Amino acid sequence: MAETEKPKDIIKASEIDPKFKYELLKMPGSEKILRCFQCGTCTSDCPVARFSDTYRPRTIIRMAQLGLRDRVLNSETLWLCAACFTCTDRCPQDVEVASVIRVLRNLAAEKGIVPAVFKEQANAILNSGYAYNIPELKIKKRETQGLPPLPRGNPESLRKTLKRIKLFDIVQKGSSPT
Amino acid sequence: MSNKYLIFLGCAIPYRVSSYEISARKVLDRLGIELVEMPEFNCCGLPLDPVSHDAMLVLAARNLALAEQQGLPILTLCPGCAGTFKKVNMLLKKDKALRDMINNHLKETRLEFNGTVDAKHLLQVLKEDVGVEKIKTAVVKPLTMLKVAEHVGCHLLRPKEYSGFDDPEDPQVLKMLIEATGATCLDYIGETECCGAPSVGVSDKVALQLAREKLSHVKKVAAQALVTICGFCHIMFDTNELRIERMFNETYGIPILHYTQLLGLALGIPAEELAFNELRVDPSKILKAVDEGTE
Structure with a gap:
């Protein structure tokens, strides 16, 4: 029997906060987020991503770049990072991926969202x-x-x-x- | 170079891994490293980083400032604590505005960060201050009968910008120190992978699968034990090995040893003094092999 198809989770333009990335550029740890060109080294080398269906560091970075503030800050996957820093060491653009995730966690925490x-x-x-x-x-x-x-x-x-x-x-x- | 350090225990080791502390103190004493207690120390700050980066900076700087008052460098048993101190030391030394901001908080309790002391992990002290040659000379019971695997974990190596120690992609120091005891250190797939411990509590499923993957690679090369240098990694493997065996219907039976226990045996310290009895995965096969091998 075919699986019931889940409705697509389409991003609406109204969700986008174009100023979000400029806020991130000013925060220690995420200053280099705009350098990310989505090569996916972080996700392919991420030990957590190997065993999680949802945690993808590249996706988190892209969502943040796009300004999907609420989606990214409310997301449970943000808290799955094991802080092994493999992504940070191997990023060809020196984005400090794990630090960007830490900045996003801090912002989520300020909104009161903490596991x-x-x-x-x-x-x-x-x-x-x-x-x-x-x-x-x-x-x-x-x-x-x-x-x-x-x-x-x-x-x-x-x-x-x-x-x-x-x-x-x-x-x-x-x-x-x- | 120093032979006198303030010992920083961190949180997980006194809470759940006293075997590491007991064996580390024995071994360091034997090798002529003097440890000074620091009753004012608190958590290094790392567990606060996900919630508040500023709180992490303040806590780490507070510990460093306390060490500065004693004029002694810090030795940590936990790579997470060492990594945190190294990073905060570097950040605050190079950024005056940040240092002033943090010192403004420390002023509440009349402390000040000046960046005058360093922090090192135990492994770094063994390599740089004691030296591999001195360790080799101190070995009285070479463990030539043992073939083991090593797990350095993440925070002693990464991020490399702050760790400044060993090669994060192909770490050699722990291997060298294991071989200094006479034991053989086996290579296996995924040596530098994370143990999974930081994901416990957020997704136990992910965490246990990471530990299981590691154990399966270690089993494939028939290592008699897995050697760790981190309290969290040790808990992750030692406490969860039986659980993983049940959960996945597999058998590993790999004892998880602290490097300090292995080194202690080679230095001739009796196993009873190295807290082998506190390990969850039965290490008696190893101890028997060591006993018989020297008869």
Whole structure:
């Protein structure tokens, strides 16, 4: 039996924000996005793309260049990048693909779109100085393992240092990508 | 060159991979590298980068500024932490406006980044500060009976602009250090591929398939163990190997060792002191081979 054909997801001109690329040109990490000529080296060398049906770094770059702001920032695939930096090292145009994806994630995060796992880590850092809530038992066990006490950091001073950075709102509210 | 470092543990290692820390401390002590504890250290900042690049910069700069106060370089066990410190050090040193912006945040707690200390990963310290020749001389129990494979992972090598270490397309340092123990290091397909760990929690399916692909390539060359130098990579393989075997109905049985455990054995440190008992994939075949090989 033939599969039901999915309706085509056609891009409408009204979705395009022509200013988006100029914003990206000013952000550290995506300054070189317009150099991309869509050769596809990033996607063909991407370990995640090999096993994902949806994650394609080249597509993300093109969507951003076109100004499809909402599509790209709401997209779940944005969060699949493993940050292995193979695309960055091999891009013939020196686009720093992984950094562009990081910039787009930051912009999505500002809109409150962050997967739970990233929010959990950020919250743990703000509360304990560590990206995980390391159980007290584990910290006490270090003594029997012959290890010195775990650095306790200073979460209070850490929060003070970060107080003027747009981070607290993001990790405390926010929704997950669709 | 230095033989005294502030040790930076990062988050994943004290949380889930103490075997790495235990064996690293033993080995570094044996090789004459002095480690100084730094109670004020926090997360390196990398986990915040996807959410806020500025927050990552501030956290990394904060740790570097603390190290500057001690006047000592940082040694990390985690390649992610080392990569973050190297990158932030370079970015802030070359961009005064950015440095001023970050220092403005650090001022809240009377800290200042000046770019006066470096950070190195353990492997870099072993290669550059201890040296392969000194390691070879220190080996008392050559592991000539072992054939293993290596997994350097991503962040010690890439992006090359910041790592400034080894050849990211054909890394040699870990191989050289493995061979310094007397063991043979086997080549396999996809040596520089990612372990999949960063995708855990976003898509476990993708993450496990990446780890599975790697294990299958390692199995094909009949390596007796896979040697890692990263806490995350180690968790990805050691913790998930049994799960992958069940999920795909395959058998691997490949022990995942920290390089520091392998080196520790060669230096004559008893296996009990190198936390082999904490590994999930049973390493007893390896230990037996080492024992019998030297009889």
